Amino acid sequence: MKEFEAFDLPQPSKVNYINAQYGLKSWLLTKDHKRIALLYLGSITFFFFIGGLYAMMIRLELLTPQGDLLQSTTYNKVFTQHGIIMVFFFLIPSIPATLGNFLVPMMIGAKDLAFPRINLLSWYIYMAGGLITIYALLAGGVDTGWTFYTPFSTTFSNSYVVAAGLGIFINGFSSILTGLNFIVTIHTMRAPGMTWFRLPLFIWSHYATSLVMILGTPVIAITVLLLAFERVARVGIFDPALGGDPILFQHLFWFYSHPAVYIMVLPSMGVVSELIANFSRKNIFGYKFVAFSSLAIAVFGFLVWGHHLFVASQSVYAGMIFSFLSFAVAIPSAIKVFNWTATLYKSSISFDTPMLYALGFIGLFTVGGMTGLFLAAVAVDVHLSDTYFIVAHFHYIMVGGALMGYLGGLHYWWPKISGRMYPEGWGRFSALVIFVGFNLTFLPQFVAGYLGMPRRYHAYPPEFQVFNVLSSAGASILGFGMLIPAIYFVWSMRYGKVAESNPWHLPGLEWRTQSPPPTENFEATPIVTWEAYEFAPPEETQVVGKFAGELETA
C-alpha cells in the first residue's frame, strides 16, 4: 500500500506571509500575491455590503404594489446601483482577484504571479474605479440601469452617468491586468512536472476566464467612452436625434457584458471542480472534457450577445442565428454538470461546508442554466424578455452559481489563507440558510415573470404581490444567512482553531506548504510527479483502507 502523504509536510514555521512584515505600508506596497488577494478580499466585501444594502431596499419597496417606500427616481437609482456595484465591483473581481490571486501561483508551484507589481497596480486601479463610482453614488446617483441603454443614458438621464461610466472604464483595466497576469503565469511559471493536464481544473477555468477578460473588457471600455463622448460633446453615435443608432450601443454593450457572465461563473465552476474532487476524494470524471469545456464556453460566449436583442428590433434572421448559438453554448455547461455528478459515483463524500456549497451550486446552476434555455428559445423570449423571469434566471447564475462557488471556495481555502479554521457547525448551518433563502427569493420571480411582471418596476399591479412578498421574505433569510459567515470569518481570524498545513488531507500543491504559507509560498520549488486529484496512486485498484502516517482527522 502506497502512502497517501507521499510528501513531507513542512514544520509549521512562525513566519508566514501575514506576519512577515507589519504596518500599513507593508500592505499597501506589497507585491505578494497573497497579500494583494487579501486587499481585494477586503474591498470586494465592502462593495458586496453596499450592493446588498441596495438589494434590501429593492425588496422592501416591492413588498407592496404601490411605490410607497422610495420615490420612483430613488428606486431607479437603487436598482441601477445595485447592478453596477454587484456586477462590476463584486462579481467580476470576486473569485479571480481573491481566490485566483491567492491560489493560481500556489496551485502551479510558483512563488508569485509573473508580474507582481502589475498585480498591485490592478488593485489600485480597481480602487480608483470603485472610489469614482462611489463618488457618483454619493453625488446624486445614476438612474440608467446597469445596462446604460441609449439614448436614455446619453440624452435623457439627469444623473451622474459619466462619473459612473468613468468608474467602470477605469475598473476594466484592473480586470485586463489580472487576466494578463494569470495567462503569463500559467504559461511560464508552472513548477517542473506540472504539465497542462496535471493542472487543477481551477487553473483551467481561470485561464479561460482570463481570455475573456483580455478580449472582452476593452470593448466595454470603448463603449463607455463613446457613451461619455456623446453625452458630453453631443457627438452623434447612439442617439438618432444626432444621427446615431441606439441599437449599436446594445450590440457593443452585450459583446462584453454577455461574456462577462462567464467571467463571473467560469471561476466558480473551477472552484466547484476542486470541491467536488477533493471532498469526494476522487479525480474529476472526464478531466479533459471539463477542462476544454471551460475554453469552449469562453470562445462560444463571444458569439451569443445578440440573444439580448431578440425584441430590440434586431433582424429575425439574426435572432435565429443567435438563438442557435445560445443553445450551443449551453452544451459545455451541461457537460460539466454531468461530469461533476459522475465524479461522485463510488467516491467517498464528506459533508464539510465547502462541499455543501458545491452540491448547492450544481442544483442551482442546473436550474439557472435550464431556465437560460427558455430565454434562448426566441419565441418564448419574446414573452419573457424584460420580465422578472430574466431577473430570476440571472440571479440563479450569478448568486446561485458565482456566489455559491465563491463562498464554497472561501470556506475551503480559509485555513490556508488565514491559518485558522472557521466553525464547521455554523458553516453548515449558514450554507443551508443561504440555500433556502436564495430559492425562496428567486423561485417566485420565475412565476411572476411568466405572468408578465416587467422588471425595473417601482410599482406593480396588485396581482403580483404574493410573489413579491415571498421574494422579500426569502431575501431577508438570504441576508441573514450571509451575515453569519461574515461574522464567523472575522471571529475565526483571532479565535478559530489553528489550522494544520493540510486540514482536509488533500494532494493539491497548495496543501503541501504551511498554513498560512510563507511569503515565497514553498520552501523549495516543488517537483510535480503526480496527476491532478491523485488520491490513490494509479496502480491501486482496490479501495485503499487507511492513510499511512500520523495524520489526525480534522
Added chain:
Amino acid sequence: MQSWVPLAPESASTMSWKVDAIYFYLSGVTLFFTLLISAILIFFVIRYRRRTPYEIPRPIAGSHKLETLWTVIPFLIAMTIFGWSAKVYFEQYSPPQNAMEVYVVGKQWMWKIQHSTGQREINELHVPVGKKIKLIMTTEDVIHDFFVPAFRMKADVVPGKYTTEWFEATKTGTYHLFCAEYCGMNHSGMIGSVVVMESREFDNWLSGNTNNTTPAVAGQQLFQTLGCVSCHGANGEGGRGPTLAGLFGRQTMLAGGQTVRADEAYIRESILNPQAKLVEGFGPIMPTFQGQISEDQLMQILAFIKSLQVTNPVQATAANGQPTVTGASQPRPSQK
C-alpha cells in the same frame, strides 16, 4: 390572471398557445433534468458518504461513451427547442398583409395611439376580437417596449425607426399593457390596457369618435402646408421629385443601381434624410425635415403616402375616412 393552467398568464391571442406550448415543453425538459440530476446527486451523496475517515475510493478516469452520450442527447433536445421556437418567432415577427393598422408613438411616460380611422387614444388600445392588428410603432424620446402579456407579444419601440408588432386577439376583455423597456423616472407608470371588443361593439366605439380626421387626411394637409406638393404633386403624381402614388410596397430603383423596397422605414428615412437613398434620375434637392415634424406628423404623412394609388389617390381616403391599403404592405421586422 386566470388560466386553465395554474400559475400561467391569461391567453388571449392566437400566439398565446403557441408560445405556451413551447414554454410547457421547456418546463418539462427542465423539470426532468433538474430532478434527474438532483435525484442522482442525492442518491450518490447518501450511497457514497464517507464511512471511515481514511478510505480512498478507486479512481475512475472517465468514459468517452458517456461523454458522447451526454453531449449528443442534450444537443438534440436543444435543437428541437430551437427549431420549434424559431418557427414561432418567425410568425410572431412577420405581420400578415391584411392586418388592420394602428399607429403607436411612445413618449416618456405614455402611449399615444391613433387608429387609421382617426381615433386617438392614450394608454388604451381598443381592438376588435378575431381581427389581425398590426402596430406601427416609434417613440419621441427613449426606447420603450409595447408588451401585452396576455398576447405573449412584445417589441421594443426604438427612436429613429419604425418597429412593428402584430396580434390577433381571441377573447374579449381588458388586458395589461406594460412598457417593458426601462425608460426613466415613471417607467412603471407607463402602463395601460388593451380592450378587446366584439366587432359590433368596436364599430360602435369607432362611430362614437367620428369627429376625428383620419391620419391620411391629416397627412394630406401636412403635405400641402409643408410644401411637398410643389415637387411631388398634389396627388403624389411627381414632378421635380419622384412619383409617390403607388409607391408604397414597391421596389424602387436608386441612383447607383441599387433597389430598395419602399416600406415604412424607407419613406421615413427619405423624409428625414432625403440624401441617404436618392431615387434614380432625381437630384439631391429635397431639404431635410429632421427636427421639423413630430413623430405623429411623420406617421400621418406616411399614412397619406400609403393611401395614394395610381388611379384615384385622394378619394380613397376622403370618402369614408378609411384609407385603402395599397399594394403588399409587409415591411420586414428589421429595417435598416
